[in-house]
Amino acid sequence: MSLRLLTRSIPRSSKFSSRSIAFTAAPARASFSTSSSSSYASPALAQQSTENNNNDMPAPTRSAAQWSDFGRDHVCHGLGRLKDHVIVRGDGLDLYTAEGKKLLDFTAGIGVTNLGHCHPHVSQAAAAQVNNLVHLQCSISFHAPYLQLIEKLLPAMPHESLDQFFFWNSGSEAVEAAIKLARQATGRQNLIVFNGAYHGRTMGSGALTRSKPIYTQGTGPLMPGVFSTAFPYWHSLGVNPSTSEEELVRLAEHQLDLILRQQTAPKDVAAIFIEPVQGEGGYVACPPAFLKHLRQVCDKHGILLVIDEVQSGFFRTGSYFAIDQLAPELRPDVLVFAKGVANGFPISGIASNKDLMSKLDVGSMGGTYSGNAVACAAGVAAQEVYQSGEIEKNVAARGAELTDYLRKIADSPKTKHLVAEVRTMGLMSSIEFRIPTDPLTLEGVPQGTNVPKNIGKRVQEYCLDRDLMVLTTSCFDTIRFIPALTVSQEQIKTAMDIFTAAVENVAREG
Known part of the structure; x- marks a missing residue:
């Protein structure tokens, strides 16, 4: 077969697909059923069609909780995790656990799934x-x-x-x-x-x-x-x-x-x-x-x-x-x-x-x-x-929105005493929190201000409890944002509403 015959073009569609996910649990296994309610908006930003997908765990002999226990027992101790969820499906920026929980993923596999989980053109x-x-x-x-x-x-x-x-x-x-x-x-x-x-x-x-x-x-x-x-x-x-x-x-x-x-x-x-x-x-x-x-x-x-x-x-x-x-x-x-x-x-x-x-x-x-x-x-x-150009446009728009949210946290009277610096470039963004034992991070903070310990970890845990996945980074107290480059304006808002509430919660608790 010639190289030319192996080339592909991006499927042409008109709207994002949105779908409802129903979770059915049985004693021995978990399964998903899906229904698609609209078509793609942009081929580059399209999410994966999930009709007729088999999203079951590999074997019907264990419940989701039993699979988690199995993993803790048999997966290398040197491998860390945010949570012991068992993920059975990914769709764009959404991840689904074996219990049917939907998570908003702002980690993208640590910057790997830039086009979202199971992008249709790539998967096909x-x-x-x-x-x-x-x-x-x-x-x-x-x-x-x-x-x-x-x-x-x-x-x-x-x-x-x-x-x-x-x-x-x-x-x-x-x-x-x-x-x-x-x-x-x-x-x-x-x-x-x-x-x-x-x-x-x-x-x-x-x-x-x-x-x-x-x-x-x-x-x-x-x-x-x-x-x-x-x-x-x-x-x-x-x-x-x-x-x-x-x-x-x-x-x-x-x-x-x-x-x-x-x-x-x-x-x-x-x-x-x-x-x-x-x-x-x-x-x-x-x-x-x-x-x-x-x-x-x-x-x-x-x-x-x-x-x-x-x-x-x-x-x-x-x-x-x-x-x-x-x-x-x-x-x-x-x-x-x-x-x-x-x-x-x-x-x-x-x-x-x-x-x-x-x-x-x-x-x-x-x-x-x-x-x-x-x-x-x-x-x-x-x-x-x-190379379609759609991704570049979306990163510019969504990156600006994400930056604006982070700047507001850094400038807010409620939370600015917690923030050392905001750094953004496209959709590779971070917010560094102050550390009470690190004088460099306390520049500009009035003497006597209460700066809590472990701000980033506490913020991360708050987000995870509300089904938003974010990651820390560096030996300093920093959270990074690496959503898929197909992220929507609505998903940016949802994530940043949760994140802002998390930072404000730490500020209140001290």
Whole structure:
């Protein structure tokens, strides 16, 4: 079959679908029945049709509560959870538990399901691929979806020099691939990362992670040759939140210079890894001037600049990649991506230029499932939705609304004494709360003001009790908002009404 025959177009429809969900519980199992009451409004923002779906648990031998008990008993203790719900279905921003509870999901699988759970165009493409070719190991031959995904991604790259790709499964693996490429291409070992960075939790990528020790504690020694320096963020530099961006950049540049003068010679550095918007670091955007400075430093010393857009890519910040906005002319040597590329199907990758990629030994890259055909087909379909233009428009509108709600919380006489900072970029938004033992976060708070402990956790618990799923992030007291990019104005309002009430409740309780 030709590549052309495998291409798809987004189904044309007229309205969002809305449906009522009825829950029927039996002693041994739980099941859903659905009815659709309207058609799609926009192909890009459409939600999955659920008619005739089988949403039962895999076996009829346990109740929902028994399945939860089974999970607590047999799932690895090292895996944490917000709640012990058993989720049986996802539809757009809605998740449904085995008990029939509907949850409003503002986590998107930690920034993965950018198009919402079970987006019809992506799901249909994956289903079609399952009946065509499920898997062909990438070292054996090309397969059509792999090549088609590259074709779709090429025009989306933040720089035209990024013209060769390698696909893997997870963000951590993609970072591992970038490490291998940087070291082989330069013949150097050392790597520089930033305080607050999250690049994964495998042994190589975990050595680059600097957001929290939990990801690697007790597993050392980690990969050697990694040096960490300050990100241009007031926490990282130990200055007040009101410090100007210009001063933050100056201080961060100074710290990087000290690394290169005191800890590792530039000629020993293979690459500098940076997230243009730190994820686990608190959703902190890097000032454009600092990104440009990094490019200059790398060019001067023959160091590769690796841009990690695992969480910030695929319109999460309002553009295909965050650096499209922050530094449009910036040339990454390597781009790392994952999460939103296939809307929940496991695929990640790196993009670089032919000259660097040619320095890899043939056979040095690979992996049993890397570039899986079904995941690639889902990725192709996801790019078709992204490239329709509808997602970009929705992120701009909904991101502005979300920002407005967060600013009102930060400015309200009821709650402003709880808020240290609001940070937003598209639909990658966060609100950082004050910590009574952290003087930096207390800037501007009148002496004697009661600032409670654990504000973020308390707010999160209030939201979860009211069926809104939100996540904390960073080692500071921060809640992040990462809804699907198909989120509606009504869903933003519903979520932020709950969230505002939660913050006000903590303020009252003290």
